[in-house]
Amino acid sequence: MATTRRLSPVRVTIAVVVAAAVAVAGYAGFDRWHSARATERQPAWFAAYTDVTATPVFAFEDVKSTKGRNVMLSFVVADHDDACSPTWGSYYSLQGAADQLDLDRRVARLQQQHGEVGVSFGGLANDELATTCTKASDLLGAYRQVVDRYDLSTVDFDVEGDDLTNRAAGERRAKAVAALQEERRAAGHPLAVWLTLPAAPTGLTEDGTTAVAQFLAAGVDLAGVNAMTMDYGAAKGSSQSMYSASVQALQEVQRQLGVLYQRAGTPLGDDSLWHKVGATPMIGQNDVRDEVFSLSDARKLNAWARDRGLGRMSMWSLNRDTTCGSNYVNLSTVSNSCSGIDQDGLLFADVLGKGFGGGIVAAASDVTEAEPSATEQPTDDPRTSPYPVWDQDASYLEGTKVVWHHNVYEAKWWTSGDLPDDPVLSAYETPWQIIGPVLPGEKPVEPLTLPDGTYAAWSGTKQYDTGARVLFHGIPYQSKWWNTGDSPEASTSDPDGSPWVRLKDAEVRRILDALASGEPAPSATATATPAS
Incomplete structure (x- = not known):
């Protein structure tokens, strides 16, 4: 704060801090201990x-x-x-x-x-x-x-x-x-x-x-x-x-x-x-x-x-x-x-x-003391998680969403092995951005699909050039490089090693809108974007 002799200049902060709070429920004894501590404070x-x-x-x-x-x-x-x-x-x-x-x-x-x-x-x-x-x-x-x-x-x-x-x-x-x-x-x-x-x-x-x-x-x-x-x-x-x-x-x-x-x-x-x-x-x-x-x-x-x-x-x-x-x-x-x-x-x-x-x-009489913390983290159930539960052995492309400790995170860039809720002070310390908690009653988000025939179904014996689009169980994928025999399904656990990338939901919606208007689907050599 400035003194009256000089006005403060604009303080434009460039540090971007990741909101990484973790929602932890339960642990009644822990909560009671906190309540007792709170009553002792001034x-x-x-x-x-x-x-x-x-x-x-x-x-x-x-x-x-x-x-x-x-x-x-x-x-x-x-x-x-x-x-x-x-x-x-x-x-x-x-x-x-x-x-x-x-x-x-x-x-x-x-x-x-x-x-x-x-x-x-x-x-x-x-x-x-x-x-x-x-x-x-x-x-x-x-x-x-x-x-x-x-x-x-x-x-x-x-x-x-x-x-x-x-x-x-x-x-x-x-x-x-x-x-x-x-x-x-x-x-x-x-x-x-x-x-x-x-x-x-x-x-x-x-x-x-x-x-x-x-x-x-x-x-x-x-x-x-x-x-x-x-x-x-x-x-x-x-x-x-x-x-x-x-x-x-x-x-x-x-x-x-x-x-x-x-x-x-x-x-x-x-x-x-x-x-x-x-x-x-x-x-x-x-x-x-x-x-x-x-x-x-x-x-x-x-x-x-x-x-x-x-x-x-x-x-x-x-x-x-x-x-x-x-x-x-x-x-x-x-x-x-x-x-x-x-x-x-x-x-x-x-x-x-x-x-x-x-x-x-x-x-002034308040004294800071270390407090016991909950030793367990909430367990994520894939059946009630909107996105896949984070896996330390998997790699994730930019924009990929995961669930960890009852929160949804989105990858800001490629990452593998980085804990989504690792406590950090600034954005550059983590590849994850918290989106918010898993809500009551949520189920896995089903990926958007396209009607049969929009693109050819994937075949394990066919050769695919860069940019080719296929359907795998109705889900559209695009080829990143020439390949044959590589299943698009593998892109989920190995997005870097797989030649396939699932189209983003926004792009799938544009294709659906085009089909509903009687227009043809975009060319199979159109540029692909990674899925969310």
């Missing part, structure tokens, strides 16, 4: 980001609603002249903010009204401390200085831009945060740590998943990953709503977290993973001109998030939670002090925060 909470260095100064301590009472103060970054000194937005030292902005006093005033604060490090416009402070002890000291001064129970690392692509800085950050968290826990003052990362409908970028992996490898007990559901750019479909794009992004983030925790040796169930997901939309006009997050989007996202059990809801920003005045004419340009839409007297904080009744302080 309630989900809401806190809006507040830009401390915004001009004019925003009075976050002047609480407009109960949902605006918890705030995430933003952003602590490195001093331009002193790499290891924490500052607010690079403009004020911690003491300078107390002297010139009355920040410490205003925080105390908010706390008098039963409000709570967290602090966010980073943002887009400046250097996060780990990027410039290369000495481990100094970096730890800088983080400790902020946490101690404001007596924090929750910190947030908004890592984006150059800070996110800097892998060495990511390692330093993770190790320092792990050490600080251990210090606080040993002293009886636990510290909740959130990573806030750019997200698209395809999920976190590769740099984002790396940042999470670095924290887990360093031993950080992550409270969760907060997805910036904003500024999608080309990653959002032209007709897709901001609500729909946000839901898609959060679903992918939750799935990616499952893979990351599994790889880190701490497997978690779905409920626990959702509790580790946060959402932060940019209210009203986004930095991308054609993207506007409306109050309707906010209502729907809030309802969906509560239903899924997200652990956190935030927004960028509390400073902007008001209708622009008449002096602000160009509403398609982001304002630092208004949303750019007519809010009709409503507050985004009230809409997004509905049902998120937990507190920032209480949430």
Whole structure:
């Protein structure tokens, strides 16, 4: 998220993430264990980001609603002249903010009204401390200085831009945060740590998943990953709503977290993973001109998030939670002090925060523990599967559909021996795309057939040239090369070695339409396409 001094550029995510969730039913004891674990967690909470260095100064301590009472103060970054000194937005030292902005006093005033604060490090416009402070002890000291001064129970690392692509800085950050968290826990003052990362409908970028992996490898007990559901750019479909794009992004983030925790040796169930997901939309006009997050989007996202059990809801920003005045004419340009839409007297904080009744302080007591997982996978029955059950010894052409663990997958390219539900983070790691679950009552999909005589029936003694078409039990096939004696039926288990390829259903339908209109079937030397 940008500070008020600079607008965020369009973050167009190129990482394409495969939706690889596996539907697993049953296992009552496992479900009961998850339910018991869920009751031990602290309630989900809401806190809006507040830009401390915004001009004019925003009075976050002047609480407009109960949902605006918890705030995430933003952003602590490195001093331009002193790499290891924490500052607010690079403009004020911690003491300078107390002297010139009355920040410490205003925080105390908010706390008098039963409000709570967290602090966010980073943002887009400046250097996060780990990027410039290369000495481990100094970096730890800088983080400790902020946490101690404001007596924090929750910190947030908004890592984006150059800070996110800097892998060495990511390692330093993770190790320092792990050490600080251990210090606080040993002293009886636990510290909740959130990573806030750019997200698209395809999920976190590769740099984002790396940042999470670095924290887990360093031993950080992550409270969760907060997805910036904003500024999608080309990653959002032209007709897709901001609500729909946000839901898609959060679903992918939750799935990616499952893979990351599994790889880190701490497997978690779905409920626990959702509790580790946060959402932060940019209210009203986004930095991308054609993207506007409306109050309707906010209502729907809030309802969906509560239903899924997200652990956190935030927004960028509390400073902007008001209708622009008449002096602000160009509403398609982001304002630092208004949303750019007519809010009709409503507050985004009230809409997004509905049902998120937990507190920032209480949430710090959550501890992540590995959870037992179901040891058995559902068995696929060919009699109730719409497509053939995946076989590790078979090869599959692009477009081929299979069933595995009660889900339908489609091959994106030729594959053999690759598990359809192998947990992956990005599309290039798997040749399979999940289509959806096997539905109740489904039966094997019968391939489309053509009337006898449309093409000659296959004969084991006849020679066939490239492009020749035949019928085998009414199913049309086309020859890929000269052959004789090779049954088209073998193409199912050995699509590469077989000289035959079954025509796609769409092509068969075109032939049927042509026949129904009295037209002849396409030439036997027409170009063939593989079957779906």
